[in-house]
Amino acid sequence: MIIVPEREIADLMTREAAFEAVEKVFAAMAAGDAYNFPVVREAIGHEDALYGFKGGFDQAGLTLGLKAGGYWPNNLEKRDIINHQSTVFLFDPDTGKAKAMVGGNLLTALRTAAASSVSIKHLARKDAKVLGMVGAGHQATFQLRAALEQRKFEKVIGWNYHPEMLPNIEKVAKEAGVPFEAVELDSMAEADVIISITSSFDATLMADHVGAGCHVACMGTDTKGKQEVEAALLQKATVFTDEVAQSISIGEAQHAISEGLITEGDVHQIGAVINGTHPGRTSDDEITLFDGTGVGLQDLAVAASVVDLAVEQGRAIEVDF
Known part of the structure; x- marks a missing residue:
C-alpha cells in the first residue's frame, strides 16, 4: 500500500492538476461512467464535530475508495490546526485490496476550489x-x-x-x-x-x-x-x-x-x-x-492523481499491509 502523508501534498498537487481531475470526473459522472455512494454524515456528540464518509467508483478511471473525515469547529482555537480534517483511502477495484492512504486536508481545499473553478470556466x-x-x-x-x-x-x-x-x-x-x-x-x-x-x-x-x-x-x-x-x-x-x-x-x-x-x-x-x-x-x-x-468522486480523483505524482517523483511511502 502507498502512503502519501499530508506534509507531501503541497509539493505534489497543483491547482491545474486538481482542476483537470475534477473536470474529468464530473464529465464521467454525467456520462454514467462514475457514481457516488450514499453519504454518511453525522454529529458525533463530541467537540461539536461532524464526521462522515464519501465514496464512489469511477469506472472510466478505475478509481475506487472513500474519504473519511469532517469538521471539528474548535480545532483552530484550541489546537491551532484547521477545522476540516480528512483522509482518503483508495482500493484496487480488481481485487479490493487497500491501494493507498492519502492526506486529505489540502486535497479537500484544492478539489473544492477546482469545482467552483470548473463551473466558472463553463x-x-x-x-x-x-x-x-x-x-x-x-x-x-x-x-x-x-x-x-x-x-x-x-x-x-x-x-x-x-x-x-x-x-x-x-x-x-x-x-x-x-x-x-x-x-x-x-x-x-x-x-x-x-x-x-x-x-x-x-x-x-x-x-x-x-x-x-x-x-x-x-x-x-x-x-x-x-x-x-x-x-x-x-x-x-x-x-x-x-x-x-x-x-x-x-x-x-x-x-x-x-x-x-x-x-x-x-x-x-x-x-x-x-x-x-x-x-x-x-x-x-x-x-x-x-x-x-x-462529492466523493472529486476526492478520489485528486487523491489518485497525487498518488501517481508521488510514485513518479519517488516520494511515495510503500508499506506491506
Whole structure:
C-alpha cells in the first residue's frame, strides 16, 4: 500500500492538476461512467464535530475508495490546526485490496476550489470582470486563487460575517495584481461571478443581491439544514450541480425544493455541460448557479492523481499491509 502523508501534498498537487481531475470526473459522472455512494454524515456528540464518509467508483478511471473525515469547529482555537480534517483511502477495484492512504486536508481545499473553478470556466460570461467573494476563511483563499485563473477579472469585492477576516482574501487578490474592495452584501449586484463559501445555516446572499448575467458558485452547503443563499435565487437561476441527488438532499437545492420553488428536474449536472449534452449558459442576462455539494468522486480523483505524482517523483511511502 502507498502512503502519501499530508506534509507531501503541497509539493505534489497543483491547482491545474486538481482542476483537470475534477473536470474529468464530473464529465464521467454525467456520462454514467462514475457514481457516488450514499453519504454518511453525522454529529458525533463530541467537540461539536461532524464526521462522515464519501465514496464512489469511477469506472472510466478505475478509481475506487472513500474519504473519511469532517469538521471539528474548535480545532483552530484550541489546537491551532484547521477545522476540516480528512483522509482518503483508495482500493484496487480488481481485487479490493487497500491501494493507498492519502492526506486529505489540502486535497479537500484544492478539489473544492477546482469545482467552483470548473463551473466558472463553463458557465460564467466570457467578459466577466468583477469577482465577488462571500466568505473569507481558510477555504476562501483557495477559491479565490483558482477563480482568478478562469477569467481576466479586474476587481475583487468581498464580504464576510467577520470583517476582520477580509485581509485573508485581500492578500490573495493583491498577490494576483487585482484590486480588492470590502463591500456590503447589496453591492454584490456589481459582480459578474460570486463565490459563496461559508458554513452558514441561514441564507446570507439574497436574490436581489445578484445582478443579471451573474454566475454564482455556492460552495459551503454540504449538510442537511445548511444554507448560503436565498431559495428564491435558485428559482431565478439556471441551476447546475456536481450531483443532483446531493444537491436536493444536502445542498442549496434542498431549500428551494422544500419551498416548492423548483423541482428536481430543474437541477442539472455540470458534467453535462462539460460533455456538451447541456448548452449551459444561453444568454448574457441569464443567472447561472452552481451548487457545489462536494462529492466523493472529486476526492478520489485528486487523491489518485497525487498518488501517481508521488510514485513518479519517488516520494511515495510503500508499506506491506
